[in-house]
Amino acid sequence: MSGLSETERAGCSVILKLMSKADLYSLSDTVTNRMVVVENSTEAMETILSFSKSAEEFLRRKKVHRDLIFKHLAKEGVVMSPNSEKHQLVKRTLELWSSGKAAVNKGETDNTRDKTSDLQDEVGFDPQVLGQQFCRWLFQILNSQNASLGQQPQDWGPQHFWPDVKLRLLSRAGSEQMEEFNGAELVSLRLLALTRDEQLLLSPNLESHGIRTLVSPHGLVLVAVAGTIHRDEICLGIFEQIFGLIQSPMENNIWKIKFVNLKIRGQDALGGTEVEAPSLTYNSSELRFLCS
CATH class of the missing domain: 3.10.450.50 (Nuclear Transport Factor 2; Chain: A,)
Structure with missing residues (x-):
């Protein structure tokens, strides 16, 4: 069901781990139309990843705040202006994930x-x-x-x-x-x-x-x-x-x-x-x- 590539899934997981428990549950309800009940944060994350049609759709969700995307890019060594709009951060993140240069794609653990x-x-x-x-x-x-x-x-x-x-x-x-x-x-x-x-x-x-x-x-x-x-x-x-x-x-x-x-x-x-x-x-x- 998920339209995410392996690299996109890994990147989305990193961002989800930065979210509050309340936002995770809320986002899980949104992507499933409240049709799936989750019991914990792990289930919420897996549900969000499974029901997300694309990386762009995920990044543009209201609960995926711009500061979370900014922090993810900073961890990857991508320099962005702190005043960047969310759509600019989304565009750069999608470019990073599609380039194959993201640390989440290289397994740099x-x-x-x-x-x-x-x-x-x-x-x-x-x-x-x-x-x-x-x-x-x-x-x-x-x-x-x-x-x-x-x-x-x-x-x-x-x-x-x-x-x-x-x-x-x-x-x-x-x-x-x-x-x-x-x-x-x-x-x-x-x-x-x-x-x-x-x-x-x-x-x-x-x-x-x-x-x-x-x-x-x-x-x-x-x-x-x-x-x-x-x-x-x-x-x-x-x-x-x-x-x-x-x-x-x-x-x-x-x-x-x-x-x-x-x-x-x-x-x-x-x-x-x-x-x-x-x-x-x-x-x-x-x-x-x-x-x-």
């Missing part, structure tokens, strides 16, 4: 994305593709720590960093503040605090103007990415982040983070600049200097 292993096997030796895959992986597990997304937190911790990793965090929101942290435990905790404690959502721009990757002759892979910062539906500003990655010689195909430079600019520091899909401001020479 906790078991397959819980560490920085096998990245080289997956993407070959194209540095730009490696950078995109790394950013999708990292921001997915980091954003999963934000309880407001209603997502099961994925595996985050010092195991993803080299023991002597360094973090430089420069924030410009009213006043300028610089923080520095050394060591895998402190660096992982400070980054974790951004999403878990400060309830931020970091949405990277993975288009060509938002990410750049360089490789040094000594094996250091430099990944620079720009993106927007949100809390709930409010865009707070933009960020630029540079990661230095080194492959572990003792562990097969595992990459760990050697250093992180994070620059955050709040809305008041942007002077009205457009923040949708921000571009990197670092030039090639600055990035090459970090590689040397």
Whole structure:
């Protein structure tokens, strides 16, 4: 009865899990014309999926609020303006699901994305593709720590960093503040605090103007990415982040983070600049200097 493809069904399931129990029951009544009585949330979700004629019909339902679709796209690394209308979010979601690039279609679960292993096997030796895959992986597990997304937190911790990793965090929101942290435990905790404690959502721009990757002759892979910062539906500003990655010689195909430079600019520091899909401001020479 359902007109949903496997990818669409998986994507709709992700959105349904973000809905309240009351909205689930209400939507189940709507799609079945109150002809099916459900006993719990699991039955309600399965009923909705079975009776939905198409992904577009599902996404356009009143109970599928625009903020749920926005959160789903953000988890998938799709940058959208917080002011986007629901029909724009629906259109982009349908494009994502039909493209085959959605994480729900690739089975990127906790078991397959819980560490920085096998990245080289997956993407070959194209540095730009490696950078995109790394950013999708990292921001997915980091954003999963934000309880407001209603997502099961994925595996985050010092195991993803080299023991002597360094973090430089420069924030410009009213006043300028610089923080520095050394060591895998402190660096992982400070980054974790951004999403878990400060309830931020970091949405990277993975288009060509938002990410750049360089490789040094000594094996250091430099990944620079720009993106927007949100809390709930409010865009707070933009960020630029540079990661230095080194492959572990003792562990097969595992990459760990050697250093992180994070620059955050709040809305008041942007002077009205457009923040949708921000571009990197670092030039090639600055990035090459970090590689040397």
